[in-house]
Amino acid sequence: MTMLQGRRAVITGGGTGIGLACARDLAQHGAEVILMARNLDRLQAAAAEIEGASAIQLDVTDDASVADAFKSAQAGGPVDILINNAGIAAASAFHKTSMEEWRRIQAVNVEGLVRCSLAVIDDMRKSDFARIVNIASIAGLRGGAYISPYVASKHAVVGLTKSLSLEYAHTQLTVNAICPGYVDTAIVDNSVANIMAKTGRSRDEALAELTKNNPQGRLIAPEEVAEAVSWLCSPLSASVSGQAIMVSGGAI
Ligand code: NAP
Numbered sequence: 001m002t003m004l005q006g007r008r009a010v011i012t013g014g015g016t017g018i019g020l021a022c023a024r025d026l027a028q029h030g031a032e033v034i035l036m037a038r039n040l041d042r043l044q045a046a047a048a049e050i051e052g053a054s055a056i057q058l059d060v061t062d063d064a065s066v067a068d069a070f071k072s073a074q075a076g077g078p079v080d081i082l083i084n085n086a087g088i089a090a091a092s093a094f095h096k097t098s099m100e101e102w103r104r105i106q107a108v109n110v111e112g113l114v115r116c117s118l119a120v121i122d123d124m125r126k127s128d129f130a131r132i133v134n135i136a137s138i139a140g141l142r143g144g145a146y147i148s149p150y151v152a153s154k155h156a157v158v159g160l161t162k163s164l165s166l167e168y169a170h171t172q173l174t175v176n177a178i179c180p181g182y183v184d185t186a187i188v189d190n191s192v193a194n195i196m197a198k199t200g201r202s203r204d205e206a207l208a209e210l211t212k213n214n215p216q217g218r219l220i221a222p223e224e225v226a227e228a229v230s231w232l233c234s235p236l237s238a239s240v241s242g243q244a245i246m247v248s249g250g251a252i
Contacts, residue, residue, distance in 0.1 A: 002029065002030035003029050003030065003234050003235060004026060004029040004030045004031035004081070004230075004233060004234070005030035005031075006030070007030070007031045007032070007080040007081055007129070007233075008031065008032045008034065008073075008076065008077055008078065008079050008080050008081070009023075009026045009031040009032070009033050009034065009079070009080065009081035009082075009083065009233070010033075010034045010036060010070075010073055010079050010081070010082050010083065010116075010120070011023045011026070011033060011034070011035055011036065011083040011085055012036050012037065012058065012060060012082075012083065012084055012085050012086035012112070012116055013036075013037050013085040013086035013087065014033070014034075014035030014036055014037060014043065014046065014055075014083075014085065015035055015037045015039060015042040015043040015045075015046045015055070016037075016042065016046075016185065016186060017183070017185030017186055017187065017222055018085055018135055018180070018183055018185060018222045018225050018226070019035070019037070019083065019085040019086070019135075020035075020046050020222070021221075021222035021223045021225065021226035022083050022085060022225070022226045022229045022230070023035055023046070023050055023053065024050055024226065025223070025226040025227065025229070025230045026081065026083075026226075026229070026230055026233065027050045027051060027052065027053060029230055029233075029234075031080075031081065031233075032052050032053075032076075033047075033050060033052070033053045033054075034053070034054050034055075034056060034073050034079075035047050035053060035054070035055045035056070036055075036056050036057070036058035036069055036073075036086075037057075037058060037086060038057065038058065038059050040055060040057045043055035043056075043057070056069045056072050056073060057069065058086075060086050060108055060111075060112025060113070060115060060116060061107045061108055061111065061112055061115075063115065066112075066115045066116060066119055067119070070116070070119035070120065074123070078120075078123040078124075078127060079120045079123065079124075080124075080127065080129055080130055080131065081130070081131045081132075081133075081233050082116060082117065082120050082124075082131070082132045082133070083133050083135065083229060084112075084113040084116055084117065084132065084133070084134045084135065084157075085135040086108060086112055086113075086116075087108060087109045087135065087153075087187075088104070088105060088108045088109065088187075089105075089147065089150050089187050089190070089191065090104075090105060090147075090149065090150065091146045091147050091150075091191060091194055091195075092146060093146055094146075094148045097148065097149060101149065102149045105149040105150055105153050106149070106152075106153050106156075109150070109153035109154065109156075109157065110153050110156045110157065110160075113134060113157060113160065114160070117132060117160075117164070120132075124168075124171075124173045125168055125171045125173055126171075127171075127172060127173070128172050129172055129235070130171070130172055130173040130174075131173070131174055131176075131232065131233045132164065132173065132174070132175045132176075133175075133176055133177070133178060133229050133232050133233065134157050134160070134161050134175070134176070134177040134178070135177075135178055135180070135225070135229075136154045136157040136158050136161070136177040136178065136179045136244060137150075137154040137157075137179055137180060138179050138180065138181045138213075138246060138248050138251060139151045139154045139155075140154030140155050140157055140158040140177065140179050140244065141155075141158065141179055141244060141246070154179075157177060158177050158179070158244045161175050161176060161177040161242065161243075161244060162242045162244075165241040165242030165243075166242060169241065169242075172238070174232070174237065174238060174240060174241035175241055175242065176232045176240060176241060176242065176243045176244075176245065177243070177244040177245070178225060178228050178229055178232070178244075178245055178247055179244050179245060179246045179247070179248065180220055180225050180246075180247045180248065181213065181214045181220055181246070181247070181248035181249055181251055182210045182211065182213075182214065182219050182220065183219060183220045183221070183222055183224075183225060184219040184220065184221055184222065185222055188210065188219060191206075191210060192206045192207055192210065193206075195209055195210075207219075213251055214248060214249035214250070214251055215249055215250040215251055216249035216250055217249075218249065220247060220248070220249060224247055225247050228245060228247050232245075
C-alpha cells in the first residue's frame with residue numbers, strides 16, 4: 001500500500017470530516033500529509049495520530065495566510081498532491097440571502113480553492129507527477145432549493161476543475177472533482193440542527209429529509225469519499241482528468 005511513497009500531499013480542511021479521512025487514507029498509501037485549516041489545535045491533534053503528518057495554520061480566504069502556509073509546506077519540497085477540501089455550507093431562502101452571506105460562501109469555496117491552487121500550480125505544471133482533487137458536491141452538478149450560494153460555489157468548482165484539466169492536459173498534472181451526496185460530518189450535523197430549528201422537526205425527521213435523495217437511503221461515510229480521492233491520486237489514474245465523480249449512494 002505504498003503507491004504514494006515519497007509524495008507530499010496538502011489537504012485543506014484536513015483536521016475534520018472528509019479532509020481528515022483523506023489525510024488518513026493518503027498516509028496509508030505512503031504519502032507525507034500536511035494538514036491545513038484555521039484551527040491549529042485541532043489540526044495538531046489530528047496530525048499526531050497520522051504517521052509522518054504535520055499541521056500548518058491556514059485561512060483560505062486570506063492571501064498572506066495562504067502564501068505563508070504554502071511557503072512553509074514547500075520548504076520541505078514540492079507539493080505533489082493538493083486536496084482542495086476546505087469548505088462551508090449554509091441554508092436559507094434565496095430572497096433572504098444577503099450579499100455578505102453570498103460573498104462569505106464564495107470566498108471560502110471558490111476563491112479559497114483558487115488561491116491554494118495558484119500556490120502550487122507552477123511546481124505542479126513542471127512536475128513529472130501532480131494531482132489536484134477538488135471536493136465539490138452533488139450540489140456542483142444539480143440545483144438545490146434553499147442552498148443557492150452553496151450550489152453556485154460548487155458549480156464553480158466543477159467548472160474550474162474541467163478548465164484546469166484542459167489547460168494542463170499537456171503536463172503530468174491531473175485535476176478532478178469528487179461530488180459527494182450528504183456525508184456524515186459536522187456540515188451535516190449543522191444542517192440537521194438548522195432544519196430542526198426552522199421547521200420544528202425531530203432529529204430523525206430532519207435526517208430523513210437529507211438522506212431521501214440518496215437511493216441507498218443513508219449518509220455516506222467520509223472514508224468512502226477518501227477512497228475515491230486516493231484512487232484519483234494513484235499513478236495509474238493518470239489518464240483520468242477533468243472528471244466530476246459522484247460518491248452519492250447511486251444518485252445520478
Ligand atoms: P467539515 O468537517 O466542516 O470540514 C470543513 C473544513 O474546512 C474544516 O476542517 C474547516 O476547518 C475548514 N475550513 C473552513 N473554512 C476555512 C477557511 N477559511 N480556511 C481554511 N479552512 C477552512 O465538513 P466536511 O463535510 O468534511 O466538508 C469538507 C468539504 O466537503 C467541504 O468543501 C464541503 O462543501 C464538502 N462536501 C460535504 C458534504 C457533506 O455532506 N458533509 C457533501 C458534499 C461536499 P477550520 O474551521 O479549522 O478552518
